[in-house]
Amino acid sequence: MSVVRLNDLKEPAATRWIPPADVVRCGTATDGVTLSVNDGVLDIRIDYEPRGDDLVRCLQQALDKGLLAYSMPTLVDLTNFRGPIDWSAIYAIQR
Numbered sequence: 383m384s385v386v387r388l389n390d391l392k393e394p395a396a397t398r399w400i401p402p403a404d405v406v407r408c409g410t411a412t413d414g415v416t417l418s419v420n421d422g423v424l425d426i427r428i429d430y431e432p433r434g435d436d437l438v439r440c441l442q443q444a445l446d447k448g449l450l451a452y453s454m455p456t457l458v459d460l461t462n463f464r465g466p467i468d469w470s471a472i473y474a475i476q477r
Contacts, residue, residue, distance in 0.1 A: 404449060408440040409433065415440045419449050424456040434468025 405418040409432040416427040417440045424444075428437070444450045 404447075406440050406443045406447065406449070408443070409436040417441065417444045417449070419444075419454075422454060424450060424454050425459065426456065427459040427462075429462045431463075431465030434471030437468075438471050438474050 405416060407414055407416045409415055409429075413430040413432045413436075414428075415432050415436045416425075416429070418425045426437075426440075441450070
């Protein structure tokens, strides 16, 4: 009988999220915000507990790179989000 350790298990390729080539990432390796544009849709992925300014900084970097239009459909993925909401960051984005 062979023993399989949990660390040896890998996600099937179909379930792993692979970011597109043109992507902006802010935060740490685990707690962060990832922005990308796919087929004209802005994808915002928020992982675990990023700081509020990570989202603001990512949006600014994406604007600077020319990835964003001022009006575009947006999908926000909060599947892996954990933690409080920084409302001051939300208000800063709104302005």
